[in-house]
Amino acid sequence: MVNEKRLIESFMELVKIDSISREERNLADFLIEKLEDLGLEVIVDQAGEKVKSNSGNIIARLRGNIKKATLIMFSAHMDTVVPGKNIKPICDGEKIVSSGKTILGADDKAAIAALLEVLHIIKENNISCGDIEILFTICEEIGLKGAKNLDISELKSQIGFVLDAGGRAGKIITTAPSQNSLEIIIHGKSAHAGANPEEGINAIQVAGFALSRMKLGRIDEETTANIGVISGGNATNIVPDKVTLKGEVRSRDGGKLEKCTEQIKKITEDTAQEFKAKAEVKVNEEYHCYNLSPDDQVVKIAIKAVKDIGLQPELCPSGGGSDANVFNKKGFPSVVLSVGMEKVHTVDEYILVKNLKNTAEYVLSIIKTVISGENLDE
Ligand SMILES: [Zn+2]
Secondary structure, eight states, X not given: OOOHHHHHHHHHHHHTSOOBTTOOHHHHHXXXXXXXXXXXXXXXXXXXXXXXXXXXXXXXXXXXXXXXXXXXXXEEEOOBOSSOSSOOOEEOSSEEEOOSSXXXXXXXXXXXXXXXXXXXXXXXXXXXXXXXXXXXXXXXXXXXXXXXXXXXXXXXXXXXXXXXXXXXXXXXXXXXXXXXXXXXXXXXXXXXXXXXXXXXXXXXXXXXXXXXXXXXXXXXXXXXXXXXXXXXXXXTTBOOOEEEEEEEEEXXXXXXXXXXXXXXXXXXXXXXHHTXXXXXXXEEEEEOOXXXXXXXXXXXXXXXXXXXXXXXXXXXXXXXXXXHHHHHHTTOOEEEEEEEEESXXXXXXXXXXXXXXXXXXXXXXHHHHHHHOOOTTO
C-alpha cells in the first residue's frame, strides 16, 4: 500500500529543508501545512521560547473512528546535526545519499517521511483507526531539549513509539542508558615558572595525576566513562593555576551511574587535596535510563507489528539517549524503533529505499495491531 515514489519524493523534499537545531521553523511550517491538509488538528507548544529555538514542538492529532482503541503516539525529531545546510540528496533507486559535503538528514527525516506517508495512506483508503498523535520535537540533537520542555499532559496517548534509531526496520530499542555530564575545574596557584616555581601549584599536573587514577572507557557491560576535553594554561613560563576537564558517564543502571560518577569525583577531590589544589566537580544529569520488558504493552505491540509484515523483531539496547528517555522518565511508556538510517551524524549517512519503505509499512502495521484487538502474545 506504500506509494514508494511518493515516499521517496517526500523524503527528498524534507531533507532539502534546512532544520539544524534551534532553526526548525521552516520545516515546522512545512509540516504544519501538510498535517492540516491530511486532516490533523495541530498545535505548536511553547518549548521553543525556553530553549531559544525559532519553533516549538508540533503536536498533531488524527481523530480516528474507533473510539475504544488504545491511543498511540508516534514521534520524530525535526532538527538535524551539522553540516546540515543545503543538503542535496541523491537517489539511485535503491539508496539515498547526500552529495558528500553534508549529512543526509535521514536522522530523523526518514521517520517524518514514513509518518507522512502513513497519514496519506490512512486518508486515501479511509482506514479505520483509533486516535493517533504525531509529535515532532525540536532540539533533540542538542540534549533532548524539545522533549524535556514538552508538557507531557498535552499528550492524550497511553503509549508512544519514537522513530529514531539506526539499523533496519524491526529493531526495537527497549533499554537506553542514563548520562551524566561532568565538568571538573582544578584550581592550582600561578607563579613564575623560572623565578619562583615553588610558590605555584600546577593545575595541569594535578589533573594529570587525577586522570591517571580514574577508570575510564568501558567500565562494565552497561557502563562507560570518558573525559573528552581538557583545557588550561596560559604560557610556558607560568605555573598554570586552572585546568578544566569535560566528560561523561553513561550506564543503563542508575546505581552504577551514580557509583562511577562518584568515583571520578572522589579521585579528583582527593588528588587535588594531596597537592593542596582545589577541585570543583559539576555533575549534570542529561537524561535518565529506561528499561522496558518484553511484557510491556508497547513492546508487545511493536513485536507483533514487525512479525505481521514478515520481518524479524530484534530487541536491542542503545548506547545513547533519545526523546524516549525523557518520555519514559515522565511516566509515558515509549519504545524506540529503527527507521533504516545508517552512518548518522557523518557525511556518509545514507538510507536504503527498502528500509524507508519498511519503516512506513511498520508504522501502518502498528496502527493495525492496535485496533485488531488480537492476542498480542501470539
Ligand atoms: Zn535522531
